[in-house]
Amino acid sequence: MATDYDVVVIGSGTGGYVAAIRAAQVGLRTAVVERAPVLGGTCLNWGCIPTKALLEHAHALKIAQDWKEWGLTIGQAAIGLDMNQVQARKDKIVRGLTSGVELLFKKNKIDWIKGNGRLVGGGKVDITEGQKQTLVAKKEIIVATGSYARSVPGVEIDRKRIITSDEAIGLVEVPKSIVIMGSGAVGVEFASIFRRFGSEVTIIELLPRLVPVEDDAISAELERSFKKQGIKVLTGTKVTMAKAGADGVDIEAQTPDGKTAKLKADRLLVATGRGPVTSGVGAEDLGVVMDRGYIHVDREYRTSVPGISAIGDVITFDKPGHQQLAHLSSAEGIALAERIAGREFRPINYDQVPACTYCDPEIGSVGLTEKEAQARGYDVKIGTFKFGILARARISGDVEGFVKIVFDKKYDEILGIHMIGARSTELVAEATLALRLECTVEELIRTIHAHPTMSEAVGEAAHAAHGAPIHA
Ligand SMILES: Cc1cc2nc3c(=O)[nH]c(=O)nc-3n(C[C@H](O)[C@H](O)[C@H](O)COP(=O)(O)OP(=O)(O)OC[C@H]3O[C@@H](n4cnc5c(N)ncnc54)[C@H](O)[C@@H]3O)c2cc1C
Secondary structure, three states, X not given: OOOEEEEEEEOOOHHHHHHHHHHHHOOOOXXXXXXXXXXXXXHHHOOHHHHHHHHHHHXXXXXXXXXXXXXXXXXXXXXXXXXHHHHHHHHHHHHHHHHHHHHHHHHOOOEEEXXXXXXXXXXXXXXXXXXXXXXXXXXXXXXXXXXXXXXXXXXXXXXXXXXXXXXXXOOOOOOOEEEEEOOOHHHHHHHHHHHHHOOEXXXXXOOOOOXXXXXXXXXXXXXXXXXXXXXXXXXOOEEEXXXXXXXXXXXXXXXXXXXXXXXXXOEEEEOOOEEEOOOOOOOHXXXXXXXXXXXXXXXXOEOOOOOEEEOHHHEEOOOOOOOOOHHHHHXXXXXXXXXXXXXXXXXXXXXXXXXXXXXXXOEEEEEOOHHHHHHOOOOEEEEEEEHXXXXXXXXXXXXXXXXXXXXXXXXXXXXXXXXXXXXXXXXXXXXXXXXXXXXXXXXXXXXXXXXXOOOHHHHHXXXXXXXXXXXX
């Protein structure tokens, strides 16, 4: 196999593999170095896909548990869950997708070099384990080595009792009780999964509200719904100690009033964020500027060392920081591959990146929150509409949540759209396009939304923004 390429990508996650495909499409000879036995990185193997598969099982269970409401005749035996089948179905979906990436590599004539990639300077990457060799990147090396689940002081992950999402996705026994540290997307998604699967769930968040990056109104609605579902929510609370024993985990946490709360659970899931994977990559040795362990890049993904770029979870910018999202890493990969090929560089507008959280109820959001818009000096107005008013919501029984539009009074420009409720993760696509096209509220009002759909809430929120919702 030749060792000379135009582009060498280290890491085959949603950043790396998409960058490689785009690079090949625009005529660059491309190799991807991946040290895991499968392609696809965190998202396909340990992140987005397995969690969403588990959430779909939770949804199926919800329908089955409400069998009387739906007129189903399955009520003879207690409705339960076969976790082996749940895991088998999830694994089959993951396998299908990762082998799909392998096929795409073959189709685009991308070489998968199996092993650990290490930057050694001069446009070269050493494969230090696996298929040992030295690759030459004539144009650019792309570092897309992603992230790992990290803990906080006082909490040591043992991967048995004190676990991360990597272990949580593979549990074949539903824990009787679980404490989840952190209420970002990963934390609240697992809270929804395990609560529906039958666990006693407690979620502990250091900041004063759940999903702290979302609009305040979304956090309040999620907390209300979680409490209704029997999920215990402790916000403004700091875990100070966790000790794993034979019969569970002892946890101590400092509550907002300064007292120490003692908790015990079968498992503690640490979902406090993800750190960059740079060990063994050799970036620091080459003098690549780092920032708290992340690779620092400019807005065209160049590191401080010519010929080395980076994308995805492993990067950071000057303020504000960088979101760790699969679709964002892919968008960065596409923009970067096009730049390397000498095409026009199309910068990403980081105010227009949609974020989806697949907890129950789902959250979809894009653009500025009400507070962020105020901080930027806009004359901020909002319009909201509750899903529960809609016919479609009543038909499917998904009556929780709302759509909230944040807009600037001066130009009627939409600055952000935030929603919580069933199918929000799909509806956010329209919101993203609206922001991309610098849509006004008036234009959203004139956009016809099909009936009966959940998307009518987006149109109605626009009507509400101008003070005249039709159905409220
Ligand atoms: C539980 C969970 C759920 C998530 N759900 C979502 C979601 O629903 N939607 C969403 O947008 N995002 C989600 N994410 C985040 C998403 O998975 C990441 O943002 C995305 O995977 C980042 O892609 P990446 O290419 O930067 O890195 P990664 O996907 O982490 O890929 C990096 C790859 O590089 C390889 N690698 C590292 N170092 C080397 C080396 N030296 N040599 C060779 N190979 C190397 C690794 O093995 C890995 O395969 C979730 C994450 C988690 C943990």
